[in-house]
Amino acid sequence: MSFRKRNVVVSTPAASQAAAPKAENVPIPGVRPSPHDSRPTTSTGTASLDNLLAGHAGLPLGTSLLIGEHGTTDFAGVLLRYYAAEGLVQGHQVHVLGLYEGWRAELPGLSTDAKSPSKSEAPAGEKMKIAWRYETMGAPRTRDVPQRQGPDGTASAPTFCHSFDLTKRLAHGDIKGQISFHPSMSSPSLTALPKDTVSPFKAFIRDLASKLANSQPATIHRVVVPGILSPTGYTGPSSRPEDVLQFLHALRALLRQHPAQLTALITLPLTLFPRSTGLTRWMEILSDGVLELVPLQSNSVHAPPPSSSKSDSKSSSEEQVQGLLKVHTLPVFDEKGGGSSEAHAAREDQSFSLSRSRGLVIKPFSLPPVLDDEPERKSAEAGKRSIEF
Template sequence: MSFRKKNVVVGTSAASQAAAPRAENVPIPGVRPSPHDSRPTTSTGTTSLDNLLAGHAGLPLGTSLLIGEHGTTDFAGVLLRYYAAEGLVQGHHVHVLGSYEGWKAELPGLSTDAKSPSKSEAPAGEKMKIAWRYETMGAPRTRDVPQRQGPNGTASASMFCHSFDLTKRLAPGDIKGQISFHPSMSPPSLTARSKDTASPFKTFIGDLASKLANSQPATIHRVIVPGMLSPTGYAGPSSQPEEVLQFLHALRALLRQHPAQLTALITLPLTLFPRSTGLTRWMEILSDGVLELVPLQSNSVHAPPPTSSKSDSKSSSEEQVQGMLKVHTLPVFDEKGGGSSEAHAAREDQSFSLSRSRGLVIKPFSLPPVLDDEPERKSAEIGKASMEF
């Protein structure tokens, strides 16, 4: 009676099957599944902005984000630089429209501040057992995605969102990806130029489509458009509404054709193009996410009450509210919905502050506590009574 080993294909030997390599799902650097619906997401370089995007804990691949800003500040430009620096560190391909190569020198460098666990956390045996459920209160509302095990049993330690320092510049040794620039205006020259020049939007879309078609499926591409329709970068036919809307239509089509490779971040000066105009409204409709930054004036900035120690005063000065953030639209699974309940919480009043080490921090806005001003009121009444005759 003959016996045959199970799970062996007829016509092949067990030794040949053992020698055959197994196909493993290798994780892509800088990409992890969403804790809400497991769709691939990538980090914007700002942790607080990742926590704001409809519970995905990052920017979902295949979506775009439009950030409008009032005034003459450049908080939206800081978000773009963090987004570009995160992509270069992760090994992604960054495409910049409307800027020259000098913009690369403005990217923030990696932070070297090492957090020692001995100072921030107490030993496990000294923690109060009754307060175990309150340890995560006040922390960002994110859910950690378990790391995948490698072939040798070790976890793939790839950081999803890095920490950057605005006072430093990104070192060439930290750059693992590629960056390409597509200026929206040609440099001034004394020679006469032809009037039939190609639109920068169409040239950019054609180059992006060719690179997406010729790149590997595991290559992630990031599109950055700083200061859309700004007079310093767009002039002539490129500033016409039909050119802008056709560009956004084509970019949206590429995002849908490559839902696992492409993301886009666009900024818009709302002082020149307010949300009440039809062009801005159509730009918001063609974008998956819409945020609005409203910087506060210097005399109306709310800062925490002063403290005695220098370290506390430095941290409080970095956490002062510098503006308000309004969430109009968040990237969801599809046009029919798919965002989590955290999307409704993000519609509440949000504030932001910019610091050197923590970058741009977005958090819910809350009014300062009402202090006891009774002594000051009484002294003011006494001074007023003494002045009356």
């Protein structure tokens, strides 16, 4: 009978081998989990638009967004430029359909404006000393999010949505990704085009599918389709409704096949293709999210009340309401049925204004307060009294 000491672990060949350390998941630049259901999301480049997407704080991967715009303005084009610029800065692959390489020079550059400290914030030594139990009253409750440790041991917080300046152009040194262009029309020539010319939609889908199949799983792709079916970019065979619907079907299939790599942003001129037509309705059905921009006329722009200081007057001029935004469907949310408070808040009357430093700012629409016109009324009454005999 053999005996052994207690509290001694019997070593085995399998246990003696050192366990290999598990490799941590490296975060993908420009992608973070949704606070709503933890699905991966990416930024559209416009912070106010990210906050509008049903609590996901970004555009969920594997979804598309269709933005229709009335009139001859190009507010939807601004959203596309911010979307493409954000992808290039984050190192994503951007695929543009319908435009030439000259569109790259129109992308906005990164903003370098330093945020000035708030006047209401006081240094820690100058704060009024009160009871410790009342110090946190009135302050918003925030949840501490654990930050990832960098290679040097310091906490690193990558930027999810960058700030761009419309007056600047995206510098070559800030571009980390790649952009490819697929023109929808060939260069003008005197010779007639052959009848068996491949549709630009089919060529684009074929090239996109091959790049998705050959890319790494951590590579994010962004599809940009500005002004689909616009006469300035689509003529002849490429403007047929059946080709457009087949393109959206194929794009939706790629979005479902690559739910963690691909997003798409498409704009549509609603003046030429109203929402009452069957083609537009089918395009909305094949899209995960649908937004509608209604620009206001220049004489009906609602401005906030004027202020005395120059800085306030400058900010108030940038906050002029330049149009209304209507939310028809939201990605992922309406596909699951909807019906929560996020959708109710998003479907309220929304307005937008174009700012140089913040891009397109979307916020709830409200009429400005009625200003006090007492001096004008008194002068008018004095004029009437002087006429009376």
